Amino acid sequence: MSHILPRSFYIRHPTVVARELLGKVIASHIDGEELTGRIVEVEAYLGLADPAAHTFGGKTERNAVLFGPPGFAYVYFIYGMHYCLNFSCEPDGVPGGVLIRAVEPLKGLDTMVRLRGLASSANPRLLASGPGKLCQALGITRSTHNGLDVTRKASPLQVFDDGYSPVSILATPRIGIRKAVEEPLRFMAAENEFIRTKR
DNA sequence: GGAGCGATGTCCT
DNA sequence: GGACATCGCTCCG
Numbered sequence: 720m721s722h723i724l725p726r727s728f729y730i731r732h733p734t735v736v737a738r739e740l741l742g743k744v745i746a747s748h749i750d751g752e753e754l755t756g757r758i759v760e761v762e763a764y765l766g767l768a769d770p771a772a773h774t775f776g777g778k779t780e781r782n783a784v785l786f787g788p789p790g791f792a793y794v795y796f797i798y799g800m801h802y803c804l805n806f807s808c809e810p811d812g813v814p815g816g817v818l819i820r821a822v823e824p825l826k827g828l829d830t831m832v833r834l835r836g837l838a839s840s841a842n843p844r845l846l847a848s849g850p851g852k853l854c855q856a857l858g859i860t861r862s863t864h865n866g867l868d869v870t871r872k873a874s875p876l877q878v879f880d881d882g883y884s885p886v887s888i889l890a891t892p893r894i895g896i897r898k899a900v901e902e903p904l905r906f907m908a909a910e911n912e913f914i915r916t917k918r
Numbered sequence: 919g920g921a922g923c924g925a926t927g928t929c930c931t
Numbered sequence: 932g933g934a935c936a937t938c939g940c941t942c943c944g
Contacts, residue, residue: 799926
């Protein structure tokens with residue numbers, strides 16, 4: 720039996736939320752269709768104490784969601800062409816979030832292939848194996864998804880617990896950042912076939 | 919399978 | 932004006 724993760728799930732420290740998000744299922748509703756994927760790779764961003772976090776310099780219009788209540792989607796635009804998806808953590812007023820880096824596509828693969836602009840013969844591993852890729856595969860953009868409450872029953876973006884949990888979790892430094900590059904705040908479901916090269 | 923690199927818009931100093 | 936929580940292509944082995 721699967722259920723939507725409640726707000727209390729997200730109210731904790733980003734490191735705890737990040738680890739526990741592994742194995743949970745993201746559901747995106749696009750044009751009446753449900754697309755789902757299991758979270759296999761995440762990174763924690765720690766708010767004011769973390770030089771690599773968008774919230775490090777304080778609250779701005781862009782990062783306001785991360786300062787708000789837990790359980791909301793923070794979607795930002797990066798490198799002129801990609802979106803990245805995070806979920807806000809910590810109590811209202813305390814910044815913090817978890818970046819979703821990869822999901823294992825479960826449902827709606829044909830639509831994901833189309834949204835990604837790939838050939839129908841494409842390897843499913845290429846569909847959502849990166850933060851920009853998974854947003855494209857799930858139809859997530861800043862204008863449509865930033866600030867959405869993912870704990871709401873009617874939300875077009877939700878996160879479910881379907882009872883699955885990863886056998887073991889791998890922790891490594893985060894990637895693609897320039898500051899605080901040593902902190903082991905990237906977490907992966909170690910046994911999953913959809914994570915990329917380990918290190 | 920990995921290093922190098924260009925594309926490209928938005929945010930913040 | 933520079934940095935940027937990326938991706939996919941090329942070229943090389």
